[in-house]
Amino acid sequence: MKLHLSAPSNKLLHNNIQITGSKSESNRSLLLQALYPNISIENLSNSDDAEVMQKGLKIENGVVDIHHAGTAMRFLTGYFASQEGKEVTLTGSQRMTERPVKVLVEALQNLGAEISYEKNDGYPPIRIKGKKLVKSQVSLPANISSQYISSLLLIAPSLQNGLELELVGKITSVPYIKMTLALLSQIGVENSFEGNTIKVSPKPSVENVNLVVESDWSSASYYYSIVALSEVGSKITLSAYKNNSLQGDSALQELYTEFGVETQFKGNSVILRKTENPKEQKVQFDLSNAPDIAQTIAVTCFGLGMECHLTGLHTLKIKETDRLEALHTELSKLGANITVTDKELTLSLSDTMHTDIAIDTYNDHRMAMAFAPLAMKVPLFVNDAGVVSKSYPDFWKDLEKLGFVSKSV
Numbered sequence: 001m002k003l004h005l006s007a008p009s010n011k012l013l014h015n016n017i018q019i020t021g022s023k024s025e026s027n028r029s030l031l032l033q034a035l036y037p038n039i040s041i042e043n044l045s046n047s048d049d050a051e052v053m054q055k056g057l058k059i060e061n062g063v064v065d066i067h068h069a070g071t072a073m074r075f076l077t078g079y080f081a082s083q084e085g086k087e088v089t090l091t092g093s094q095r096m097t098e099r100p101v102k103v104l105v106e107a108l109q110n111l112g113a114e115i116s117y118e119k120n121d122g123y124p125p126i127r128i129k130g131k132k133l134v135k136s137q138v139s140l141p142a143n144i145s146s147q148y149i150s151s152l153l154l155i156a157p158s159l160q161n162g163l164e165l166e167l168v169g170k171i172t173s174v175p176y177i178k179m180t181l182a183l184l185s186q187i188g189v190e191n192s193f194e195g196n197t198i199k200v201s202p203k204p205s206v207e208n209v210n211l212v213v214e215s216d217w218s219s220a221s222y223y224y225s226i227v228a229l230s231e232v233g234s235k236i237t238l239s240a241y242k243n244n245s246l247q248g249d250s251a252l253q254e255l256y257t258e259f260g261v262e263t264q265f266k267g268n269s270v271i272l273r274k275t276e277n278p279k280e281q282k283v284q285f286d287l288s289n290a291p292d293i294a295q296t297i298a299v300t301c302f303g304l305g306m307e308c309h310l311t312g313l314h315t316l317k318i319k320e321t322d323r324l325e326a327l328h329t330e331l332s333k334l335g336a337n338i339t340v341t342d343k344e345l346t347l348s349l350s351d352t353m354h355t356d357i358a359i360d361t362y363n364d365h366r367m368a369m370a371f372a373p374l375a376m377k378v379p380l381f382v383n384d385a386g387v388v389s390k391s392y393p394d395f396w397k398d399l400e401k402l403g404f405v406s407k408s409v
C-alpha cells in the first residue's frame with residue numbers, strides 16, 4: 001500500500017489518542033505468563049510482534065516463524081532452549097535471517113543448551129532442542145543488543161539455580177534490561193544489577209499477579225514529532241501512561257523540550273503541548289539508551305530546519321533495516337544535508353524541503369511512522385505503508401483522527 005499523506009487543514013491540533021500497550025513490556029509479560037500461568041496481563045499490545053509472540057509460545061514442536069519481531073526471536077530462543085520436551089526451528093523474515101543471534105546462542109550453549117544453525121553461522125533459522133538447564137553462571141558481550149540479556153533474564157527465575165550474568169564491555173540499551181528486571185520484581189523474583197553483574201534468584205511458582213502494561217512510548221514519539229512540527233498552542237493527549245515508566249523512550253518528555261514541546265501528566269494521560277518555537281538551532285543527543293526514537297528525532301529536526309548531532313546509534317545497523325543508511329537515503333531525497341557513520345548521524349542546515357517525495361520504508365515500521373509527521377510541513381508519499389503493523393497497526397487511522405489526509409494511491 002502506497003499512501004499520499006498531507007497535513008490537517010488546521011495545524012492547531014487538539015486531539016486525544018489511545019495507544020495500546022508497549023510491545024516490549026507485552027512480549028516480556030507474555031513470556032513470563034508462559035512460565036508462570038498465574039500471571040494475567042492488561043493492555044496488551046495489538047502489534048504484529050505481540051501476536052507472533054503469543055502464537056510462538058503455543059507451539060511445542062515444529063517451525064516457529066516470528067516474521068520481523070526481534071524481541072520474539074531473541075526471547076523465544078531462551079524460552080525454547082530451557083523447555084524440556086519441546087523441539088522447534090525458530091525462523092523469521094528475510095531480514096530476521098540477517099539479524100545476529102550468536103551472542104545469545106553461545107551464552108545459552110554455555111549454560112548447556114542444544115542449539116544449532118540451520119543456514120548461516122550466527123543467524124536464524126536456528127534449531128532448538130529444549131533441555132533442563134542447570135548451570136547458572138555465564139558471561140556475554142553487552143554492546144550488541146540488550147535483547148540477548150533480557151532473553152536470559154526472563155527464563156532465569158524458572159531455572160533450577162537461577163542465573164548470574166557477567167556483562168562484558170559497554171552495556172547498550174540499558175533501560176530495556178532494567179525493564180526486564182522490574183517486571184521480574186513485579187512477579188516477586190529477587191534480582192540485583194550491580195556494576196557488570198546481574199543476579200536472578202530461582203522462583204518455582206508465583207502467586208496470582210496482574211501485570212498492567214503501560215502504553216507504548218516509542219509509538220508516542222510520532223505525536224511528539226507532530227506536536228513539535230505544529231503551531232504553538234497545539235495539544236495532543238495520549239493514554240494510558242504511567243509517571244514512573246519502565247520504558248527508556250519516556251526520555252521523550254525531556255528531549256522534546258528542546259523542540260518546544262512540554263509534557264504534563266493528568267491521571268493516566270500525558271498531554272503534549274507546543275508551548276514555544278525552539279530556542280536553539282541545534283541539538284545534540286546520545287541515544288544509546290533510546291535507540292528506537294532516533295529516526296523520529298532526526299525527522300523532527302529536519303522538519304524544524306534544525307541541525308542535529310545524534311550519537312550512540314551503533315545498534316541501528318542491525319535493526320529492521322540499516323536505519324542509518326535508510327535515514328541517509330530518505331532524508332537526502334527530501335533535500336537534507338546529512339552524514340552518517342556506523343554510530344552517529346549529523347544534520348547540517350539546508351534551505352530545501354522537497355514536496356511529494358516518496359519515502360521508502362525498507363520493511364521498517366519506524367521509517368514509515370518517523371517520516372509521517374513531516375507531512376505537517378510538506379505533502380509526501382509513504383511506500384509500503386502497511387509496515388506500521390509491526391508495532392502500531394492503528395497508526396494511519398489515528399493520524400486521520402488528527403485530520404491528516406491519507407489516500408491510497
Ligand SMILES: O=C(O)C1=C[C@@H](OP(=O)(O)O)[C@@H](O)[C@H](O)C1
Pocket residue numbers: 023024025071144145146147150172173176291292315
Ligand atoms: O528489549 C526490547 O524490548 C528492545 C530492545 C532494543 O533493542 P537493542 O537492545 O537490540 O538495542 C529496542 O531497539 C527494541 O525495539 C526493543
Ligand SMILES: C=C(OP(=O)(O)O)C(=O)O
Pocket residue numbers: 068069070071072292319320366391
Ligand atoms: C528494533 C525494534 O524492534 P525489534 O528489535 O524487536 O525487532 C523496533 O521496534 O524499533
